[in-house]
Amino acid sequence: MRLLPAYLWPRFLKRRIPTSLWGRSLLIIVLPVLVMQVVVTWIFFDAHWQTVTARLSEGLAGDIAWAVESYEDDPSPRNLERLASRAERSMSLSIALQEGRTLPTETRRGPIGVVDRVLDRALDARLDRPYWFDTTRYPAYVDIQVQEPQGVLRIIAPRERAVATQAHIFVLWLAVATILLMGVAILFIRNQVRAIERLADAAEAFGRGETVPRFKPHGAREVRAAATAFLAMRDRIQRHIDQRTALLASVSHDLRTPLTRLRLELALAPPFKRQAAMRGDLDEMEHMIDEYLDFARGEAGEPPKPVSIPDLLKTAGEDAKRAGAEVELAAPEGLTASLRPLAFKRALVNLAGNAASHGERVRLSARALASGGLEIAVEDDGPGIPEDMYEEAFRPFSRLDESRNQNRKGVGLGLAIARDVARGHGGDVTLDRSDMGGLKAIIRLPGQASIVAPSSETGGQGASSVRTGHGDENDA
CATH class of the missing domain: 3.30.450.300 (Sensor histidine kinase RisS, periplasmic domain)
Incomplete structure (x- = not known):
């Protein structure tokens, strides 16, 4: 067996050091004790x-x-x-x-x-x-x-x-003392690490739009200080979100009032040449206001609950059918996940509508991952977008090539809303090339999504691939 070169040893050891705080803290206690025991035993023996x-x-x-x-x-x-x-x-x-x-x-x-x-x-x-x-x-x-x-x-x-x-009696007593010392150390380290784990869980839950009502700082002084800072930060972020939502809701309400008056005046006015065009402009303005408000609030306060994934895909597919696309659905029956229904439905409808507006065929599929997560894909047969513009498509208000979007509704928030919803559930949305020729958007949610799939369908029947429609123009 060849020995590693000296410069590779640090990298070799680093890959084998525990990555968790619990493992590293335990290593800090156990390794010196074991080294001390070996040295003392060797000195005694020799x-x-x-x-x-x-x-x-x-x-x-x-x-x-x-x-x-x-x-x-x-x-x-x-x-x-x-x-x-x-x-x-x-x-x-x-x-x-x-x-x-x-x-x-x-x-x-x-x-x-x-x-x-x-x-x-x-x-x-x-x-x-x-x-x-x-x-x-x-x-x-x-x-x-x-x-x-x-x-x-x-x-x-x-x-x-x-x-x-x-x-051997000396070695036995030394081993017993070492075990007792490590037992006490493990007990105290576990209590300290548990406080950090609870803080991490609370931060992760807040990132998904959930709250941990009984969370309070405890543990060592530094951990309590970090938890207190997190609670203060959470309150500031929540106030900012509430203020932004209230502002957008107020603006939306103020804008809807004159829009309603204009619709009424158009309905009561005698027919004239530009009447249909004006109605179209009013529809587009109302759609833009709805998108602004959806992007601002994101349904963060909606509680998660078990949701049927095939039913969600069916709802999004019906929206794509109304846009004139041919829709194909592929999802195991009985596949469920703990989600915020309205927010996740909005994300899927945005992706399906986006795909239908740029392709004639749309495929929606879902499958349970071996890690316990969920993967949903929306694919289309449209022109797609260049790979180097995938991340650009997720930027709010980004419409990519304006010359190709000037007659389309929306303000470029479809993919941004979908990604915001997915990240609010602890997952993400990515883009890729679809085997249908267009674009595919993939929603992946981790095991924290509490995927529950019957054993008869965990083999991935009908939902082995997940790809989504046209992220080409993210203005659902």
Whole structure:
């Protein structure tokens, strides 16, 4: 396996660091604790445990060397019996002579090997004769055998004489303390992160035009300060929206009054040559006023509720049919979503009317996304618009090529209203080229839209693609 170059390591690590505040805060606590535990364990293991084990092994090797030398001075059974009794009483060593035997040929070593290496070095330094030992056969003892002319001198020693057997208790206590520390840290971090998550949820809900009535600042001082600033900002934005809506409503009302008088005078006046043209101008002025007011208010105060997506598409399709277009609908039966009905209906009607005004065929389709979101598309077979002008089409009052729109109703707010409604639901509207030859507008709403689709239709029957009509002129 090839190692990454040094300059790529920061990028490699950055991709694997948690992205959430909860994950990063936990990493800040857990990583130093784990590093500390590893360092302390290593220092203890290297500087204490191995040193103590080496001293114990050297002491045991010295006792065994004394026993071997004492036996070799007088290899009689009587001396062996006296030596074994003294070693048992004074050094807890069990000594026996296996006459005519030789050392085993197999080597038995423990899984870690530290004890074996330390004991081997100690015996090698103290004994001149061949030896063999086993630290694995008996859990509480060490089996050491030394080759003598008469046979094998076998010595069984307690394991604690060769190794520090209580080291695991230190590691265990260290692990328990670490777990307790991390548990307390996780509890406190979770409480602080929950306050930030609630603030984020409240901000997201406000962006969708919803309110969180029980939201109040809590958590750490800085989090409470941020929440208080958010509440003040929300109130200022809401006042601005209310003032704008009231202003547009007032202007709309003031303009409708003279328009109504003009309509009445035209209705009562005798027929004349320009009468029909004047009625058309009045209709266009009234339509423009309606668009201004729709764009200003956006139905932000309307509460969300479950809405049938096929019914919405059918309503928008009927509007496109009245404009003279041939309409095709494709949506799974039973597909529903939690939406603000009037606002979302306005967005679809704008897109469908826009497509019908620039094409002869209009297709409206919807499908539930695997992520739990919703996708709705409106497509047409019109001329479309260049790709580099897609974003320009969403600008309020943008009519793109004025020479192609001078005889059309509207002021260029159709796509702007549709995008404003979609973003108010947490989603967005994008434009693309339709396979029908014209333009397609795609409304995508995230999982927060609470998509509920029956299992029989989640396979995407009839609604696998979503494309919309002519964003060419966004003046629905």
